[in-house]
Amino acid sequence: MRLVVSLVVFVSLVGCGAHSLGAFLGDAAAPAPSRTPVEDAELLRVQARARYIVEAERAAIRATDVLMESKDVDLSPARMQMHVTLPHEGAWYGLFGRVDDAGTFIPAYALKAPHEEPEWMELIPVDTLPVDFSPVARAVKTAKQITVETFGRTSVNPVVVREASGDITVYTLQGTRDPKRFFYGGDFRFRFAPDGRTLREQVKLHPSVIAVDVAPITEDASRMDAHLHQHFKGPLETELALLMLYPELTSLAVGHVDTAVTYVLFPDGSISVVTEDNPATTRDLLSDGTFAPAPDAAKPPEPEASHEQAP
Numbered sequence: 001m002r003l004v005v006s007l008v009v010f011v012s013l014v015g016c017g018a019h020s021l022g023a024f025l026g027d028a029a030a031p032a033p034s035r036t037p038v039e040d041a042e043l044l045r046v047q048a049r050a051r052y053i054v055e056a057e058r059a060a061i062r063a064t065d066v067l068m069e070s071k072d073v074d075l076s077p078a079r080m081q082m083h084v085t086l087p088h089e090g091a092w093y094g095l096f097g098r099v100d101d102a103g104t105f106i107p108a109y110a111l112k113a114p115h116e117e118p119e120w121m122e123l124i125p126v127d128t129l130p131v132d133f134s135p136v137a138r139a140v141k142t143a144k145q146i147t148v149e150t151f152g153r154t155s156v157n158p159v160v161v162r163e164a165s166g167d168i169t170v171y172t173l174q175g176t177r178d179p180k181r182f183f184y185g186g187d188f189r190f191r192f193a194p195d196g197r198t199l200r201e202q203v204k205l206h207p208s209v210i211a212v213d214v215a216p217i218t219e220d221a222s223r224m225d226a227h228l229h230q231h232f233k234g235p236l237e238t239e240l241a242l243l244m245l246y247p248e249l250t251s252l253a254v255g256h257v258d259t260a261v262t263y264v265l266f267p268d269g270s271i272s273v274v275t276e277d278n279p280a281t282t283r284d285l286l287s288d289g290t291f292a293p294a295p296d297a298a299k300p301p302e303p304e305a306s307h308e309q310a311p
Helices: 019-022 039-068 134-151 236-244
Strands: 007-011 083-090 092-097 105-112 122-124 156-162 168-174 181-184 189-194 198-203 209-213 222-229 251-256 261-265 271-275 277-287
Touching: 019 189, 039 083, 039 092, 039 156, 039 236, 083 168, 092 134, 122 134, 134 156, 134 168, 134 189, 134 198, 134 261, 156 271, 168 236, 181 236, 189 236, 189 277, 222 277, 236 251, 236 261, 261 277
Parallel strands: 007 222, 222 251
Antiparallel strands: 083 092, 092 105, 105 122, 156 168, 168 189, 181 209, 189 198, 251 261, 261 271, 271 277
């Protein structure tokens, strides 16, 4: 089991059902909590999407750094109202510009890097962009507006996913320039039609924002942050992604107010599933996307030794 005994626990309820905490902790007067974890397929989806979010965030950070380090950059608000980072045909594109009144994206600057090496971001002429990124930019603009209006912070990081159906998914995360602090919560998942205009789905993943200090507590202490959901039975991709982006947090325990199952997330992207009635046994999704054999799983029989004599 990967849980350590000595933990510093920070419980961030942020309005996610603190009134039901007794049920989560096994209050005798509360209904019996569910002990059924989410399906393995859901854990795999969360892990894969979290890795994508991390890759996109790192590509966006690198694109921003390269642009800020460049000479003769015009950062006037009239030109630089938004940024979008997304993969396209084997490359990452970092785009900075604005969306006009007709919904057309007007790029001011564009950067490109090989998909496997986003740190190689370099400026490219905007007239060499391979496609019109207006649908994605429209979706991001709408998603950011809703997020700012909901949580009151203007620093919002969008992450764009082009789904196999053609739909556009946009995650919005709370941004920060403070390397010792990040903002937990305040995130959405939006789904738009391929034109980037029609909003098909809007899911508030956390109802409020909490500032979290990522500085180590002590040199010899392990830290675990804990969070309870009210609406989601399992971990969320944005939670795992933030832990991977800020490994100083060490681990994050996620549960639901009406279940007896805890999901412990780790910076390498792995997830341990722990049930209240048998905490010594976990179901571990490893960082490589495979599940570890159960501790009580039968081992395959060893091949019998051959007793044949050599000629």
